[in-house]
Amino acid sequence: MNDDLRERVEREAEKHALLNAVKHESDADVGAIMGPLMGDNPEFREHGDEIPGVIGGVVGRVNDLPYEEKRERLEELAPDELEEIEAEEEDEHDLPDLPNAAEPSSASPDSQTHQDAEEYDEVRMRCAPNPNGPWHVGHARMPAVIGTYRERYDGWFCVRFDDTDPETKRPDLEAYDAILEDLEYLGFEPDAVYRASDRLEIYYDHARELIELGGAYTCSCSGEEFSDLKNAGEPCPHRDKDEETVREEFEAMVDGEYESGEMVLRVKTDIEHKNPALRDWVAFRMIDTPHPREEASEYRCWPMLDFQSGIDDQLTGVTHIIRGIDLQDSAKRQQFVYDYFGWEYPEVVHWGHVQLDAYDVKMSTSTISELIEEGELDGWDDPRAPTLKSLRRRGIRGEAIVDAMVELGTSTSDVDLAMSSIYANNRELIDDETDRRFLVRDGTELPLGGSPPEEANPPLHPDHEDRGVREIPVGDAVLLEPEDVPDREGRVWLKGLGCFQYTRDRLQYTGEDIEVVREGDVDVVHWAPAEESVPVRMRTMTGDVSGRAEPGVADLESDEMVQFERVGFARIDRHEDDETVAYYTHP
Template sequence: MTLTDEDKITIEKFALQNAVKYGKTPQLGAVMGRVMGSCPHLRPLAKDVGPMIQQILDEVSKESPEAWQSRLEAIAPELIEELNTKKVPDKGLKPLDVAEGETVVMRFAPNPNGPPTLGSTRGIVVNSEYVRRYGGKFIIRFDDTDPQTKRPMLEAYDWYIEDCTWLDAKPDKVVIASDHMEVYYDYARKLIEMGHAYVCFCEGGDFKKFKDAKEPCPHRGQSPVVNLEHWDKMLAGDYEEKAAVVRIKTDIKHKDPALRDYGAFRIVKTPHPRPEVGDKYVVWPLLDFEGAIEDHELGMTHIIRGKDLMDSEKRQGYIYNYLGWDYPKTTHWGRIKMHEFGKFSTSGLRQAIEEGEYSGWDDPRLPTLRALRRRGIRPEAIRKFMIEMGVGETDVSISMDTLYAENRKIVDPIANRYFFVWDPVELEIENAEACVVEPSLHPTEERGRRSINVGSKAFVCNDDVGSVKEGDVLRLKDLYNIEVTSVSPLKGRCIGNSMEDVKSRKMRIIHWAPEDNVSIKVLAPHGEFTGVGEKQVVEELNNVVQFERFGFCRIDSVDDGVVAYFTHK
């Protein structure tokens, strides 16, 4: 498959629009981002698209702004109109700074001490979307070199891959840091030999005093030969935990204390949970060292990280400078705060689950992808939600309602409607005749009807009848109108099926469930709801349905009654 003449015109019009908008020849990356974002069929042809864009930009640079305007009016007048239309601030992802011929390589690097949460999902979606637009490579790298404080969970490695695939973000490559310990050791030895790293035996508090005073600790001046001897003893397990640390030499008088001779390796004798690693190693790299080496080894071109990790780039920059490497292009973003969850951490959630506060990682109250998937949130909704949020250093405070709104657009047209009565009250209808009613499965889509057998009894919500009095009139939705003849026990009599009566007498319309029903339990973030509903619900296993006047729910099991997970209103 090659670029067509139509594709070339598309590239030219976006190049010209950018040139007209900013009054100068655009950068290749800016046009590439617009082209890939608007033309999904070109994403597999990124290697052909880049040179073609550059060729067109070379031609554009030879013309005047007047010529750009004239040509754009001729081939894409709608883009001129777009420029002249006052729009709301741009949503979504801005173009990357991509050099000509550069293959974009980006990564998401989780600590697998639990499954992905909404917070980590942003990194999965945004990085995968960028490489998709630029025809690059998306890597999942498990930063699992802390077997003690943030101890990995064996299940979490697979959970991440499963959730990435579900999000349409299947990685091109999966890397596990604990498989590369010998690589980190080799670079540590090299830096020690070069005199850029040393083994420090200071206690934590003592080293802090030296660091705060901008003075070298007693071990900083050791020769590489002495440091290598200590390094070999560390690897052999001759030192106890916290007895020795490998530090990277920086500027000991740097104005920022966090950048003064930072730790690169420490001794941890807790076995790693991966059986292939186990107690094989007792010296483990800290994250700044491990990440710096991996980003280089994997050929990372662009990194997106939290603005709270800006110091990481500065610390890692010393390693890159010592080894003569170029640092990847880096973008920072602010934190996401979800109103419904407040602050949360994977470690905190793990502890709460172990203490029995939650039923598991897919408890509907949790902000994990496993919980959202079980509730019926669609991956397309999550992707759009994260992409439209964009990348910026401003902290973002949002509500789950925004995600629910995106999901509602997807599930509303496909979710069948059913009656579910929670906290049910039995209603005897004194003059009822057995009949069958057939409400539609969907109010606007032609999807057929469900069949409900009606006898002399029905069930209604306690909330709907808790305050009724004798003589009150109600409409049982899609059935008939009743007049209440007794409150305790609750009884009524049918008074016809006229919708005109409903309007003229201002009847409340309530839903109901037949006597021949199925038990239903709904698990929701805001509580547990038990009741009864239509038997036909058992045919909707794993589907999202809408329980009328309650909300959308995903049917999770039908073995012993129905168990559903609340999706949203």
């Protein structure tokens, strides 16, 4: 490398190192700038072996500078690029400001009451899943958004398992841990974890207090009887029971003395309210089916979600609730309880549903569970299932999902989430660090002639020549994908090997250089050696695909990511006696 070229390399390396350091507000990394450096300066590639040694010293000098000096130097060298970074910083929030949320402060994390405050000193939120199975992709929206708000406001959030329906929404004992694992995969750790089924005595105590306040009464009307009264705006005949009778009958509920459907506790609201759904709603009912958790299996008197959730939100100091637009009545029901107790209701943000494309399986926990039980899906991590466990096994990073969910914002309209947006985010995260390999699907075997090289040496990564090359034995024949077989007398360039002409049912090595490709006359295709290739079963969203890959694939570690050239990214799952199993990630 002559002095002029070295100077150019150092100048470009300084710019890219500064861009990397300023954008991420951290030290620049040699590996991270190699790709952009070579992409902007393709003429450097023929000196790939020398480049890392030259830029290493430059990166070191840049990292020694204070952050403000890095920014000032970047403004001298690349003012337009710095302006783009500043624009991104100004638009860093995809989510709207939370109502009445103060900027991060030194407020105590134990602060739990906010009455009479114009702004909440600390943002406290909750993610309240029903533990009836692991999360599907749509479930990721809630933790993605509240986790992002927690980071933005230096706030607090908990996971509260709303598991007080042991019958119609029966909890799955394995789902509690599975959901926490899904949350960890997305990159968040809750500040606290609660199980509502552990808190029955708390709800009972608040029901007793509500009875004393004249805000609840026991009712033995059938569902049909009460519905007729409610719709007519007429009071239930039990509405004016004396407090002592209500208290005694509620204690009998707690003691399990009634059968399912025989007695409920209702919150006394406005029997003539314009919205019938808000009229004297049920707070507690009897359920004969035992809860699957042993700790809660003896209880028969269970709170309805609106009562349980409202009490828990107050006791855990929740300041902001995000819920679906279809749950607007929940806040209105709970407001009656809050008014009885003299509590201030949290701020509420309503949003629409997420619609997901690319899957044949409905994004529903119950539907996925049924398909697993019927053997239609292998499990929650089947690549055909729209679940977080499936995306994780396919090699999609949680960060890619979170970014896509946050970009949806909090609109009250239903929003469409294209899996392609998750794929694009994930590609940005993994492309630079993922090495390349060849995989041929449904291969056509063609003999070789003309004395080609005995070994092919394509790069592990086209943008990182310093990583080295693969060593692929060629042998006497290769496998091509059927659509890549050239026409008779046509030519084809086997990546990393050279130019061949299809003659007399074989590929004849021509020895021509890369110029034939640059002139546009020859297609570049991937291939695999017929003899020493390894069998691969790639699991995809539409079914398993069989193929054969270059021999180095057999040496890859489980969980390692790979890009099969011209096919797509995949995660190596395991090596079996007769094949390597990979999970297809995305193009």
